[in-house]
Amino acid sequence: MTSALPHKLLAQVLPQFGYAIEDCKITLLGNGLINNTYLVKTLDKTFVLQHVNQQVFNAPRQVTDNADLVSAHLKIKSDNKSYPLTPIYQLRSIDNKNHVKVQGQYWRSLHYIPQCYTLESITSIEQASVVARAFAQFTAALSDFNSAELAEIIEHFHDLSIRIKQFQQALASATDTLLVAAQTSIAFIQSQQTFIDSIAEITKKLPLRVTHNDTKINNLLFSKTTNQPVAVIDLDTCMPGYVMHDFGDMVRSCCPSIAEDSPKLDNMSINFEILTALTNAYIEGFNGSLSEIERRSLILGIKLMPFMLSIRFLTDFLNGDQYFKTTYASHNLVRAKNQLQLYRLFCQQEALLTNIVLSAPTSNTPA
Template identity: 30%
Template structure:
């Protein structure tokens, strides 16, 4: 990071300490410790977000809406530069934004208790509920087709046809399994054409680290709004299920450790319905369990597609990394579907 960024926000580097912050893998983040208070500085990853100005537009739109209608809501809006900009561009270095650091708050990398899952789900539900009156057409698309399952399935089929022939042969079992679950895609296509499913302001990245907690482990607000776009509720709920339900992550190689914890599922449902019960249509509520299948299946497709395509998207930290991830997600999907008769009827 160049010190030349800081004066654009009225900060002098010689009077502060700068240190890396957080565990995010997309944007570069630093904590700025200054005499007058602390800040969070981020450089937007343009390899992922090709138009950072779209992100700035969305966050400012949301900030203005919440300030007008729900000023009591804790929304962490970016601080303006000396020139009144949300986003500062530095030649050769990229785009930067500065946020106030929320004192007394903390984030988590892993969901460890049902209470934490409940608090996170409640915060993501509240975020969408408060923005229910916003015109989603005004939001920019920051990652085109991000959660378009139909597209991801088509990419998977294309990889089977054109990808690495050796890897295709070695993954015949996984390919057959995922094709066998293609009814999940047909359900998604039904959702897109069903007026009972509403496009709402969705976060699209509801892992636990995107929630701030207070000292008592109560949720304060959601953060990291780069992927906020119009979307269906299944994106946010599904991502919570994918990342909260199992005690191990998508990186786990011992598949015996993968399980679906019923109390975490119920906590997600309780937290989300606590805020969104009256916003969701009856048809949407009936698809709550499907949200988990939707997101886990899509991630399994994406990991196996990348493996077959020689790891061009996610990369690989070791040989077969994306294949392990794909197998992991297939097992998680199977574990979830085994409990469909029990969990799908749960409505808090």
């Protein structure tokens, strides 16, 4: 039994899913930063129990309802052999609900896929290919799902115009000390209006899809037998979005040579072999269903995601570190500078990025 939560709370939660705590072995599962997740084993059942973080997800019913809709659609595709991965689905409570509420907190249960593992980083071109293809297949399988049916879990999550407004508000209220410390980064962001305008222009033309919005390698389950992806997990942020966001965030998290909070900016480089593998597999994973404008938007997405994250880090720094967890006073400023450097490197390689994206093969082989 893990000590992370009181025994008496779990003793109230588990019976609502049909189990007595005395019959369960409970261990912490994964290392997620948002929700507390547990593996529950009984004599005849193994499942996942998760406490939904209401500080991040202030409408938890929307999270569980969205997940039900996405999973149901993916199951239809899987049954029809048009989705090669395994859908993750939520188990029902004894009242046939997709959640339970105990002491004002929301809990849910999810089915468990055995003999699987997760990875924290990409270490090979082959891994890059299978990761990108899996996330593309996930989005492609949801291409005929009406994204308007999903709630926007985190409003304006990837809306650059809103992030700019929040940044401007932070500038207006920040102390002189913080403004001086961030002066160089502030000036650079303010000099990028042409890029900001280009994002506003293309988003008027892009189709909304159901996107995952957290396309890190640790949101894939891999088979211990085949070492291939089995399932896309963590559907909490599935909502209407653009493919350039998912692709850009995947590239941002997989291709730099240093961690996103490293201050050693001179050591930063981009692994273009990994980036090319990600690009080729991602485009192939749509099996010809990616429109031309979406394909071209991937070039902007590569630059957009570090640029937008740098604004979020800098905004939080100017606001006194209210959102992101920090371990020292200038942590968010270091993160902002790191992501701005990544954005600069991508901008410097615009021609190469364009060539990689536009020359990537498009698969016509059925998934």
